[in-house]
Amino acid sequence: MSYYHFEVTDFLEDEYFKAWVYTPTSETNHFWKEFLIQYPEKSEMIANAQSILLQIKDEIETEFPDEVKVENMLANIQQHMDKKPGKILSRWLTTFATAAAVLIFSISWFLKTEKQNNTTIYKKLTACSKTELKEKINSSDTLQLIVLPDRSTIVLHPKSSVSYAADFERNSKREVYLSGEAFFNVTKNPDKPFFVYANELITKVLGTSFLIKAFDNDKEVEVAVKTGKVSVFTRMDDDAEKNQSSNKLAGVILTPNQKVMFLRQQLRIKKLLVDTPEIIASAVLPAPMLKFQDEKVSQIFANLEQTYGIDIVYDEKILGNCLLTASFSNENLYEKIDMICKGIEAKFEVIDAQVVITGRGCH
Structure with a gap:
């Protein structure tokens, strides 16, 4: 939706704008902040719409308005508008007056719904x-x-x-x-x-x-x-x-x-x-790799990458030729990697969905 061509009355009737004014969230604050940065010429119009909505809220927050209360609110709003004359305001003031009663009742319902249900996204x-x-x-x-x-x-x-x-x-x-x-x-x-x-x-x-x-x-x-x-x-x-x-x-x-x-x-x-990576459906852990002796760590890492569909990042010149003897049974991925790291005096951490392994290498 493009808000650039909105007039004040359009903002007053827009559910997303009203939700921001009455129950702001980090998402709506971010959206309207970015909008005003991009279109600073709309700032006065948005400020006027905010002011009107907040004034209406103050009037109807405690009870649902009757016809007399609506008329009083209209008078207060018109008085507020008279204090801020301008071409933009005068252009839409007549339209606003005729639709204000419906708008006020709509906003009253909106606020009551927000209070009762804490309206979710x-x-x-x-x-x-x-x-x-x-x-x-x-x-x-x-x-x-x-x-x-x-x-x-x-x-x-x-x-x-x-x-x-x-x-x-x-x-x-x-x-x-x-x-x-x-x-x-x-x-x-x-x-x-x-x-x-x-x-x-x-x-x-x-x-x-x-x-x-x-x-x-x-x-x-x-x-x-x-x-x-x-x-x-x-x-x-x-x-x-x-x-x-x-x-x-x-x-x-x-x-x-x-x-x-x-x-x-x-x-x-x-x-x-994920917290517990699983063997991907298309991969099968080869039987020889469940138990291995004097195997290059580079081969073991390559097997784990294929089996779990993940990336293991390490310095192959320093660690790739390290030889390891061990066996796997029902350990999860992180337990397997931890076993390997202990065997080659290295450590690992997960960064941006990759397993990053560092160590001094084999002596």
């Missing part, structure tokens, strides 16, 4: 949908399986909700709105990309399986990939619309055993490995 997104949605709510204590019309499946966790189009298969793209936690297994269809809208994040896939955690009160949103490839970007990204309409995956690209954590207050995305 999920509710705002679904309310703005142009198509009829079906909603599934898991109010039980167990997982709930949902099969979408395209045979994609959603394992919905407790205290979570999803919404999707009633005519899901007829749309040019498959869209799902999530509040809470869910595991998705998406049927591959390159002609119809699959989108999940969860708080500030948009996850785009063509066909894969992944987990999303996006509870309303959490400070982070998480997307973790099990199979395939997904792209993740925020709704505030400058290229968000372009990324959605493109046939290619853009944004932060995730592959199996990778995840992103979106820090909501900092508006920052971190790319990591």
Whole structure:
């Protein structure tokens, strides 16, 4: 949506603008700050709209207004406008006066709803949908399986909700709105990309399986990939619309055993490995590598990279020719790497979804 051509009355009626004025979040603060930096000529208009909305809020915060109260509010608003004369204000003042009563009642309802429900991003997104949605709510204590019309499946966790189009298969793209936690297994269809809208994040896939955690009160949103490839970007990204309409995956690209954590207050995305990386479906750990003797560390690392689909970064000249004798059983990836590092007097850490190993080398 382009706000540049908005007049004051347009701002007064816009749900996203009202949500910012009445219940600001880090996301809305960032959006309107960037908007004013880009279009400073709109600052007076936005300030006027803010002032009017806040004055209305003060009047109706305690009780729903009757006709007399509405008339009093109109008089107060007109008095406020008379103190700030100008061509812009005079142009829209007549229109505002005729619509003010409806607007005030609308804002009153909006504020009461905000107080009662603490309106979530999920509710705002679904309310703005142009198509009829079906909603599934898991109010039980167990997982709930949902099969979408395209045979994609959603394992919905407790205290979570999803919404999707009633005519899901007829749309040019498959869209799902999530509040809470869910595991998705998406049927591959390159002609119809699959989108999940969860708080500030948009996850785009063509066909894969992944987990999303996006509870309303959490400070982070998480997307973790099990199979395939997904792209993740925020709704505030400058290229968000372009990324959605493109046939290619853009944004932060995730592959199996990778995840992103979106820090909501900092508006920052971190790319990591999942807590417990699993052997990818296409890889099989060769039997000889479960137990090895005097094997080059470079060969062991190469095997682990292929088996788990990850990148292991190290100085091959210093560490690659180190020989190691050990055996693996049921250890997870990090336990395996820790065993190797102890054997060659090295250490490891996970940085940007890569395992980085450092050491002095073998003597």
